[in-house]
Amino acid sequence: MNASSPDGPLISLSGVTRTYPVGGSHVHALDGVDLTVRAGEYLSIMGPSGSGKSTLLHVIGLLDRPDTGRYLLDGRDTGTLPDREQAALRLHHIGFVFQFFHLIPRLTAAENVALPLELAGVDAAGAAARVHQALAELGLEDRAGHRPDQLSGGQRQRVAIARATIMQPGILLADEPTGNLDRHSGAEVVELLEELNGRGIALLVVTHDPVIGERARRRIRVEDGTIVSDNGAGS
Amino acid sequence: MKTRRQARFALRAVTASRLRSALMLLALAIGVAAVVVLTALGEGARRYVGGEFSALGTNLVIVLPGATETTGGPPPIMGVTPRDLTVQDAIALSHSRAVERVAPVAVGIAPVSRGSREREVMVLGTTHDMLSVRHLTMAAGRFLPPGDPERGDPVAVVGDTIRRELFAGKNPVGEWVRLGDRRFRVIGLLADTGRSMGTDLDQVVVIPVSQAQALFGTPGLFRVILQARGRDRVEMAKADAMRIIAERHEGEADVTVITQDAILATFDRIFTALTATVGGIAAISLIVAGILVMNVMLVAVAQRTPEVGLLKALGATPRRVRLLFLWEAALLSLAGAACGLALGYLGVAAIGQFYPGFPVAVPPWAAGAAVAVSGTAGLAFGVWPASRAARLDPVASLERR
Ligand SMILES: Nc1ncnc2c1ncn2[C@@H]1O[C@H](COP(=O)(O)OP(=O)(O)O)[C@@H](O)[C@H]1O
Ligand SMILES: [Mg+2]
Numbered sequence: 001m002n003a004s005s006p007d008g009p010l011i012s013l014s015g016v017t018r019t020y021p022v023g024g025s026h027v028h029a030l031d032g033v034d035l036t037v038r039a040g041e042y043l044s045i046m047g048p049s050g051s052g053k054s055t056l057l058h059v060i061g062l063l064d065r066p067d068t069g070r071y072l073l074d075g076r077d078t079g080t081l082p083d084r085e086q087a088a089l090r091l092h093h094i095g096f097v098f099q100f101f102h103l104i105p106r107l108t109a110a111e112n113v114a115l116p117l118e119l120a121g122v123d124a125a126g127a128a129a130r131v132h133q134a135l136a137e138l139g140l141e142d143r144a145g146h147r148p149d150q151l152s153g154g155q156r157q158r159v160a161i162a163r164a165t166i167m168q169p170g171i172l173l174a175d176e177p178t179g180n181l182d183r184h185s186g187a188e189v190v191e192l193l194e195e196l197n198g199r200g201i202a203l204l205v206v207t208h209d210p211v212i213g214e215r216a217r218r219r220i221r222v223e224d225g226t227i228v229s230d231n232g233a234g235s
Numbered sequence: 236m237k238t239r240r241q242a243r244f245a246l247r248a249v250t251a252s253r254l255r256s257a258l259m260l261l262a263l264a265i266g267v268a269a270v271v272v273l274t275a276l277g278e279g280a281r282r283y284v285g286g287e288f289s290a291l292g293t294n295l296v297i298v299l300p301g302a303t304e305t306t307g308g309p310p311p312i313m314g315v316t317p318r319d320l321t322v323q324d325a326i327a328l329s330h331s332r333a334v335e336r337v338a339p340v341a342v343g344i345a346p347v348s349r350g351s352r353e354r355e356v357m358v359l360g361t362t363h364d365m366l367s368v369r370h371l372t373m374a375a376g377r378f379l380p381p382g383d384p385e386r387g388d389p390v391a392v393v394g395d396t397i398r399r400e401l402f403a404g405k406n407p408v409g410e411w412v413r414l415g416d417r418r419f420r421v422i423g424l425l426a427d428t429g430r431s432m433g434t435d436l437d438q439v440v441v442i443p444v445s446q447a448q449a450l451f452g453t454p455g456l457f458r459v460i461l462q463a464r465g466r467d468r469v470e471m472a473k474a475d476a477m478r479i480i481a482e483r484h485e486g487e488a489d490v491t492v493i494t495q496d497a498i499l500a501t502f503d504r505i506f507t508a509l510t511a512t513v514g515g516i517a518a519i520s521l522i523v524a525g526i527l528v529m530n531v532m533l534v535a536v537a538q539r540t541p542e543v544g545l546l547k548a549l550g551a552t553p554r555r556v557r558l559l560f561l562w563e564a565a566l567l568s569l570a571g572a573a574c575g576l577a578l579g580y581l582g583v584a585a586i587g588q589f590y591p592g593f594p595v596a597v598p599p600w601a602a603g604a605a606v607a608v609s610g611t612a613g614l615a616f617g618v619w620p621a622s623r624a625a626r627l628d629p630v631a632s633l634e635r636r
Contacts, residue, residue, distance in 0.1 A: 058630050061548070063547075063548055063629045063630050064630055083552065083553055084552045084553070084554070087547070087550050087551060087552040087553075087555075088550065088552070089550075090548065090549070090550040091549065091550025091551075092550070096548050096549075098633065102541065102544075102545045102548075102633060104542055104545065115546070115549055116549050116550060119546070119549060119550050119551050119555065120550075163549070167550075
């Protein structure tokens, strides 16, 4: 993404809270989170189940709005942006990878990858070329015409990663990307994500797997909606 | 997404859930077909009546004794019965330059007999001009001869039923029949035309008007039928008739003059209104179909909630999501309308096959209106589900699996 301030942080959260009303009380999914991420960084986010990792990723990915606190994306305050502009930011600057892939079952691999291009209004010929290239880089060119149910889990996740990066975003958010894969496919997926990070994309991976978590240069631990450790804070 | 792509994407969504889409299609198709068939029946009725009316003759003006409208003046001191409409009146009417032919009509019931066979018939007293005024055709012999309307010979033209019942099916021309206490020579046989606006011409005996007046003992005519010289002369003929009768009846136009066009226009209005009403009733089925569309779309939104969540996560704006579902509704509505039109026209064609005499036809506005209503219903009832989809929260939607 085009950094408006080349040396400023890509992501800057300060005092972010997110509460959900549950029954009569409130659950603090995020409780005063401060986090700064620079362009091209590689973070792993770990913590117990229900600690707020997904919520954090959703807030960063503009899928969820904080109740209080500020979120600057590339220097821009996102809190006041209307839905339409948040959608545009998601489309062009943020890629999402989910545990359950979330491919549309009736569309082929190529069509799933092309979805963001369609949303962006890229012309059919240009889109086809880019999709072909993206699938080829992942070694999936012979799977382009297959539907998700004709693909293995690892292949599905690679298609999902191709879709998340087809718009060449500056941020790639992965919420337990290996959580639904066997060890071998999981390792392949992590290698792929790291390769993309090597080309400059900022990578934030939520994981339960300490082996995967340890691979990141910067490791964050979340408990009860707050960041309890961060080996790269302020660096 | 460009329009074509949006349509294609929606099309894939539609074809992915075949049963649901088929249900919606069927509902809309039945509604459209109902509109098409019912309005075609109404239009057929209108054309049927119009056709019957034109068969009576063209550019006709009918003069009836007695004014229907009150003139608004003070009531007459002495009870005034309307003056009779006479053969002399009819002759005077023929002097109008707008009038081409005049046929006076006297009507009565009389027993007709030949030998021992006898039956009651309607006797029509008229003149030679009646032949062309009413577009009558002869099966044998000739019609009443031209000549002075006040002095006709005792001759008769009979219908087909009379031939069968009194002449045992043999050619009656040249034979004699008895009407009341008078003898008439049969000179012609009317062609079998069936019913024509309530008068079964097969059962009449036509005699010169002067003979009919003598037979019934009254100078009064049942009516006088004028044929104008052209369509543009009809109104003039009507005005002339009023004026001439007023001149002859001491300043009082105590007749009612009806033009064929006016009657036809009245029937036309009645049947057009009927067709519209029936079409409207059928359109209610389209509203019902629209509600079904809404339900089906709501189910579609519910089923595709994770998909909507995904599209939003990928960067689809609410507007885009709404458009996607509206496209789906529009495509289904259009397809349903197309199927309904096909079904409706097929039904109309089938009715035409079974009842060749009934001029059933889809009025051009009906097909258009049916498609418009189904499209509007489909879209209108698609709006709410679509905006529900547009408002979905991406995170919650994605987690619903
Ligand atoms: N939509 C929601 N409604 C109510 N509570 C929620 C909702 N989403 C998350 N939470 C709660 O917020 C907390 C953090 O959830 P989450 O971010 O999904 O945790 P993690 O991803 O670390 O497992 C949990 O206690 C969870 O129950
Ligand atoms: Mg989670």
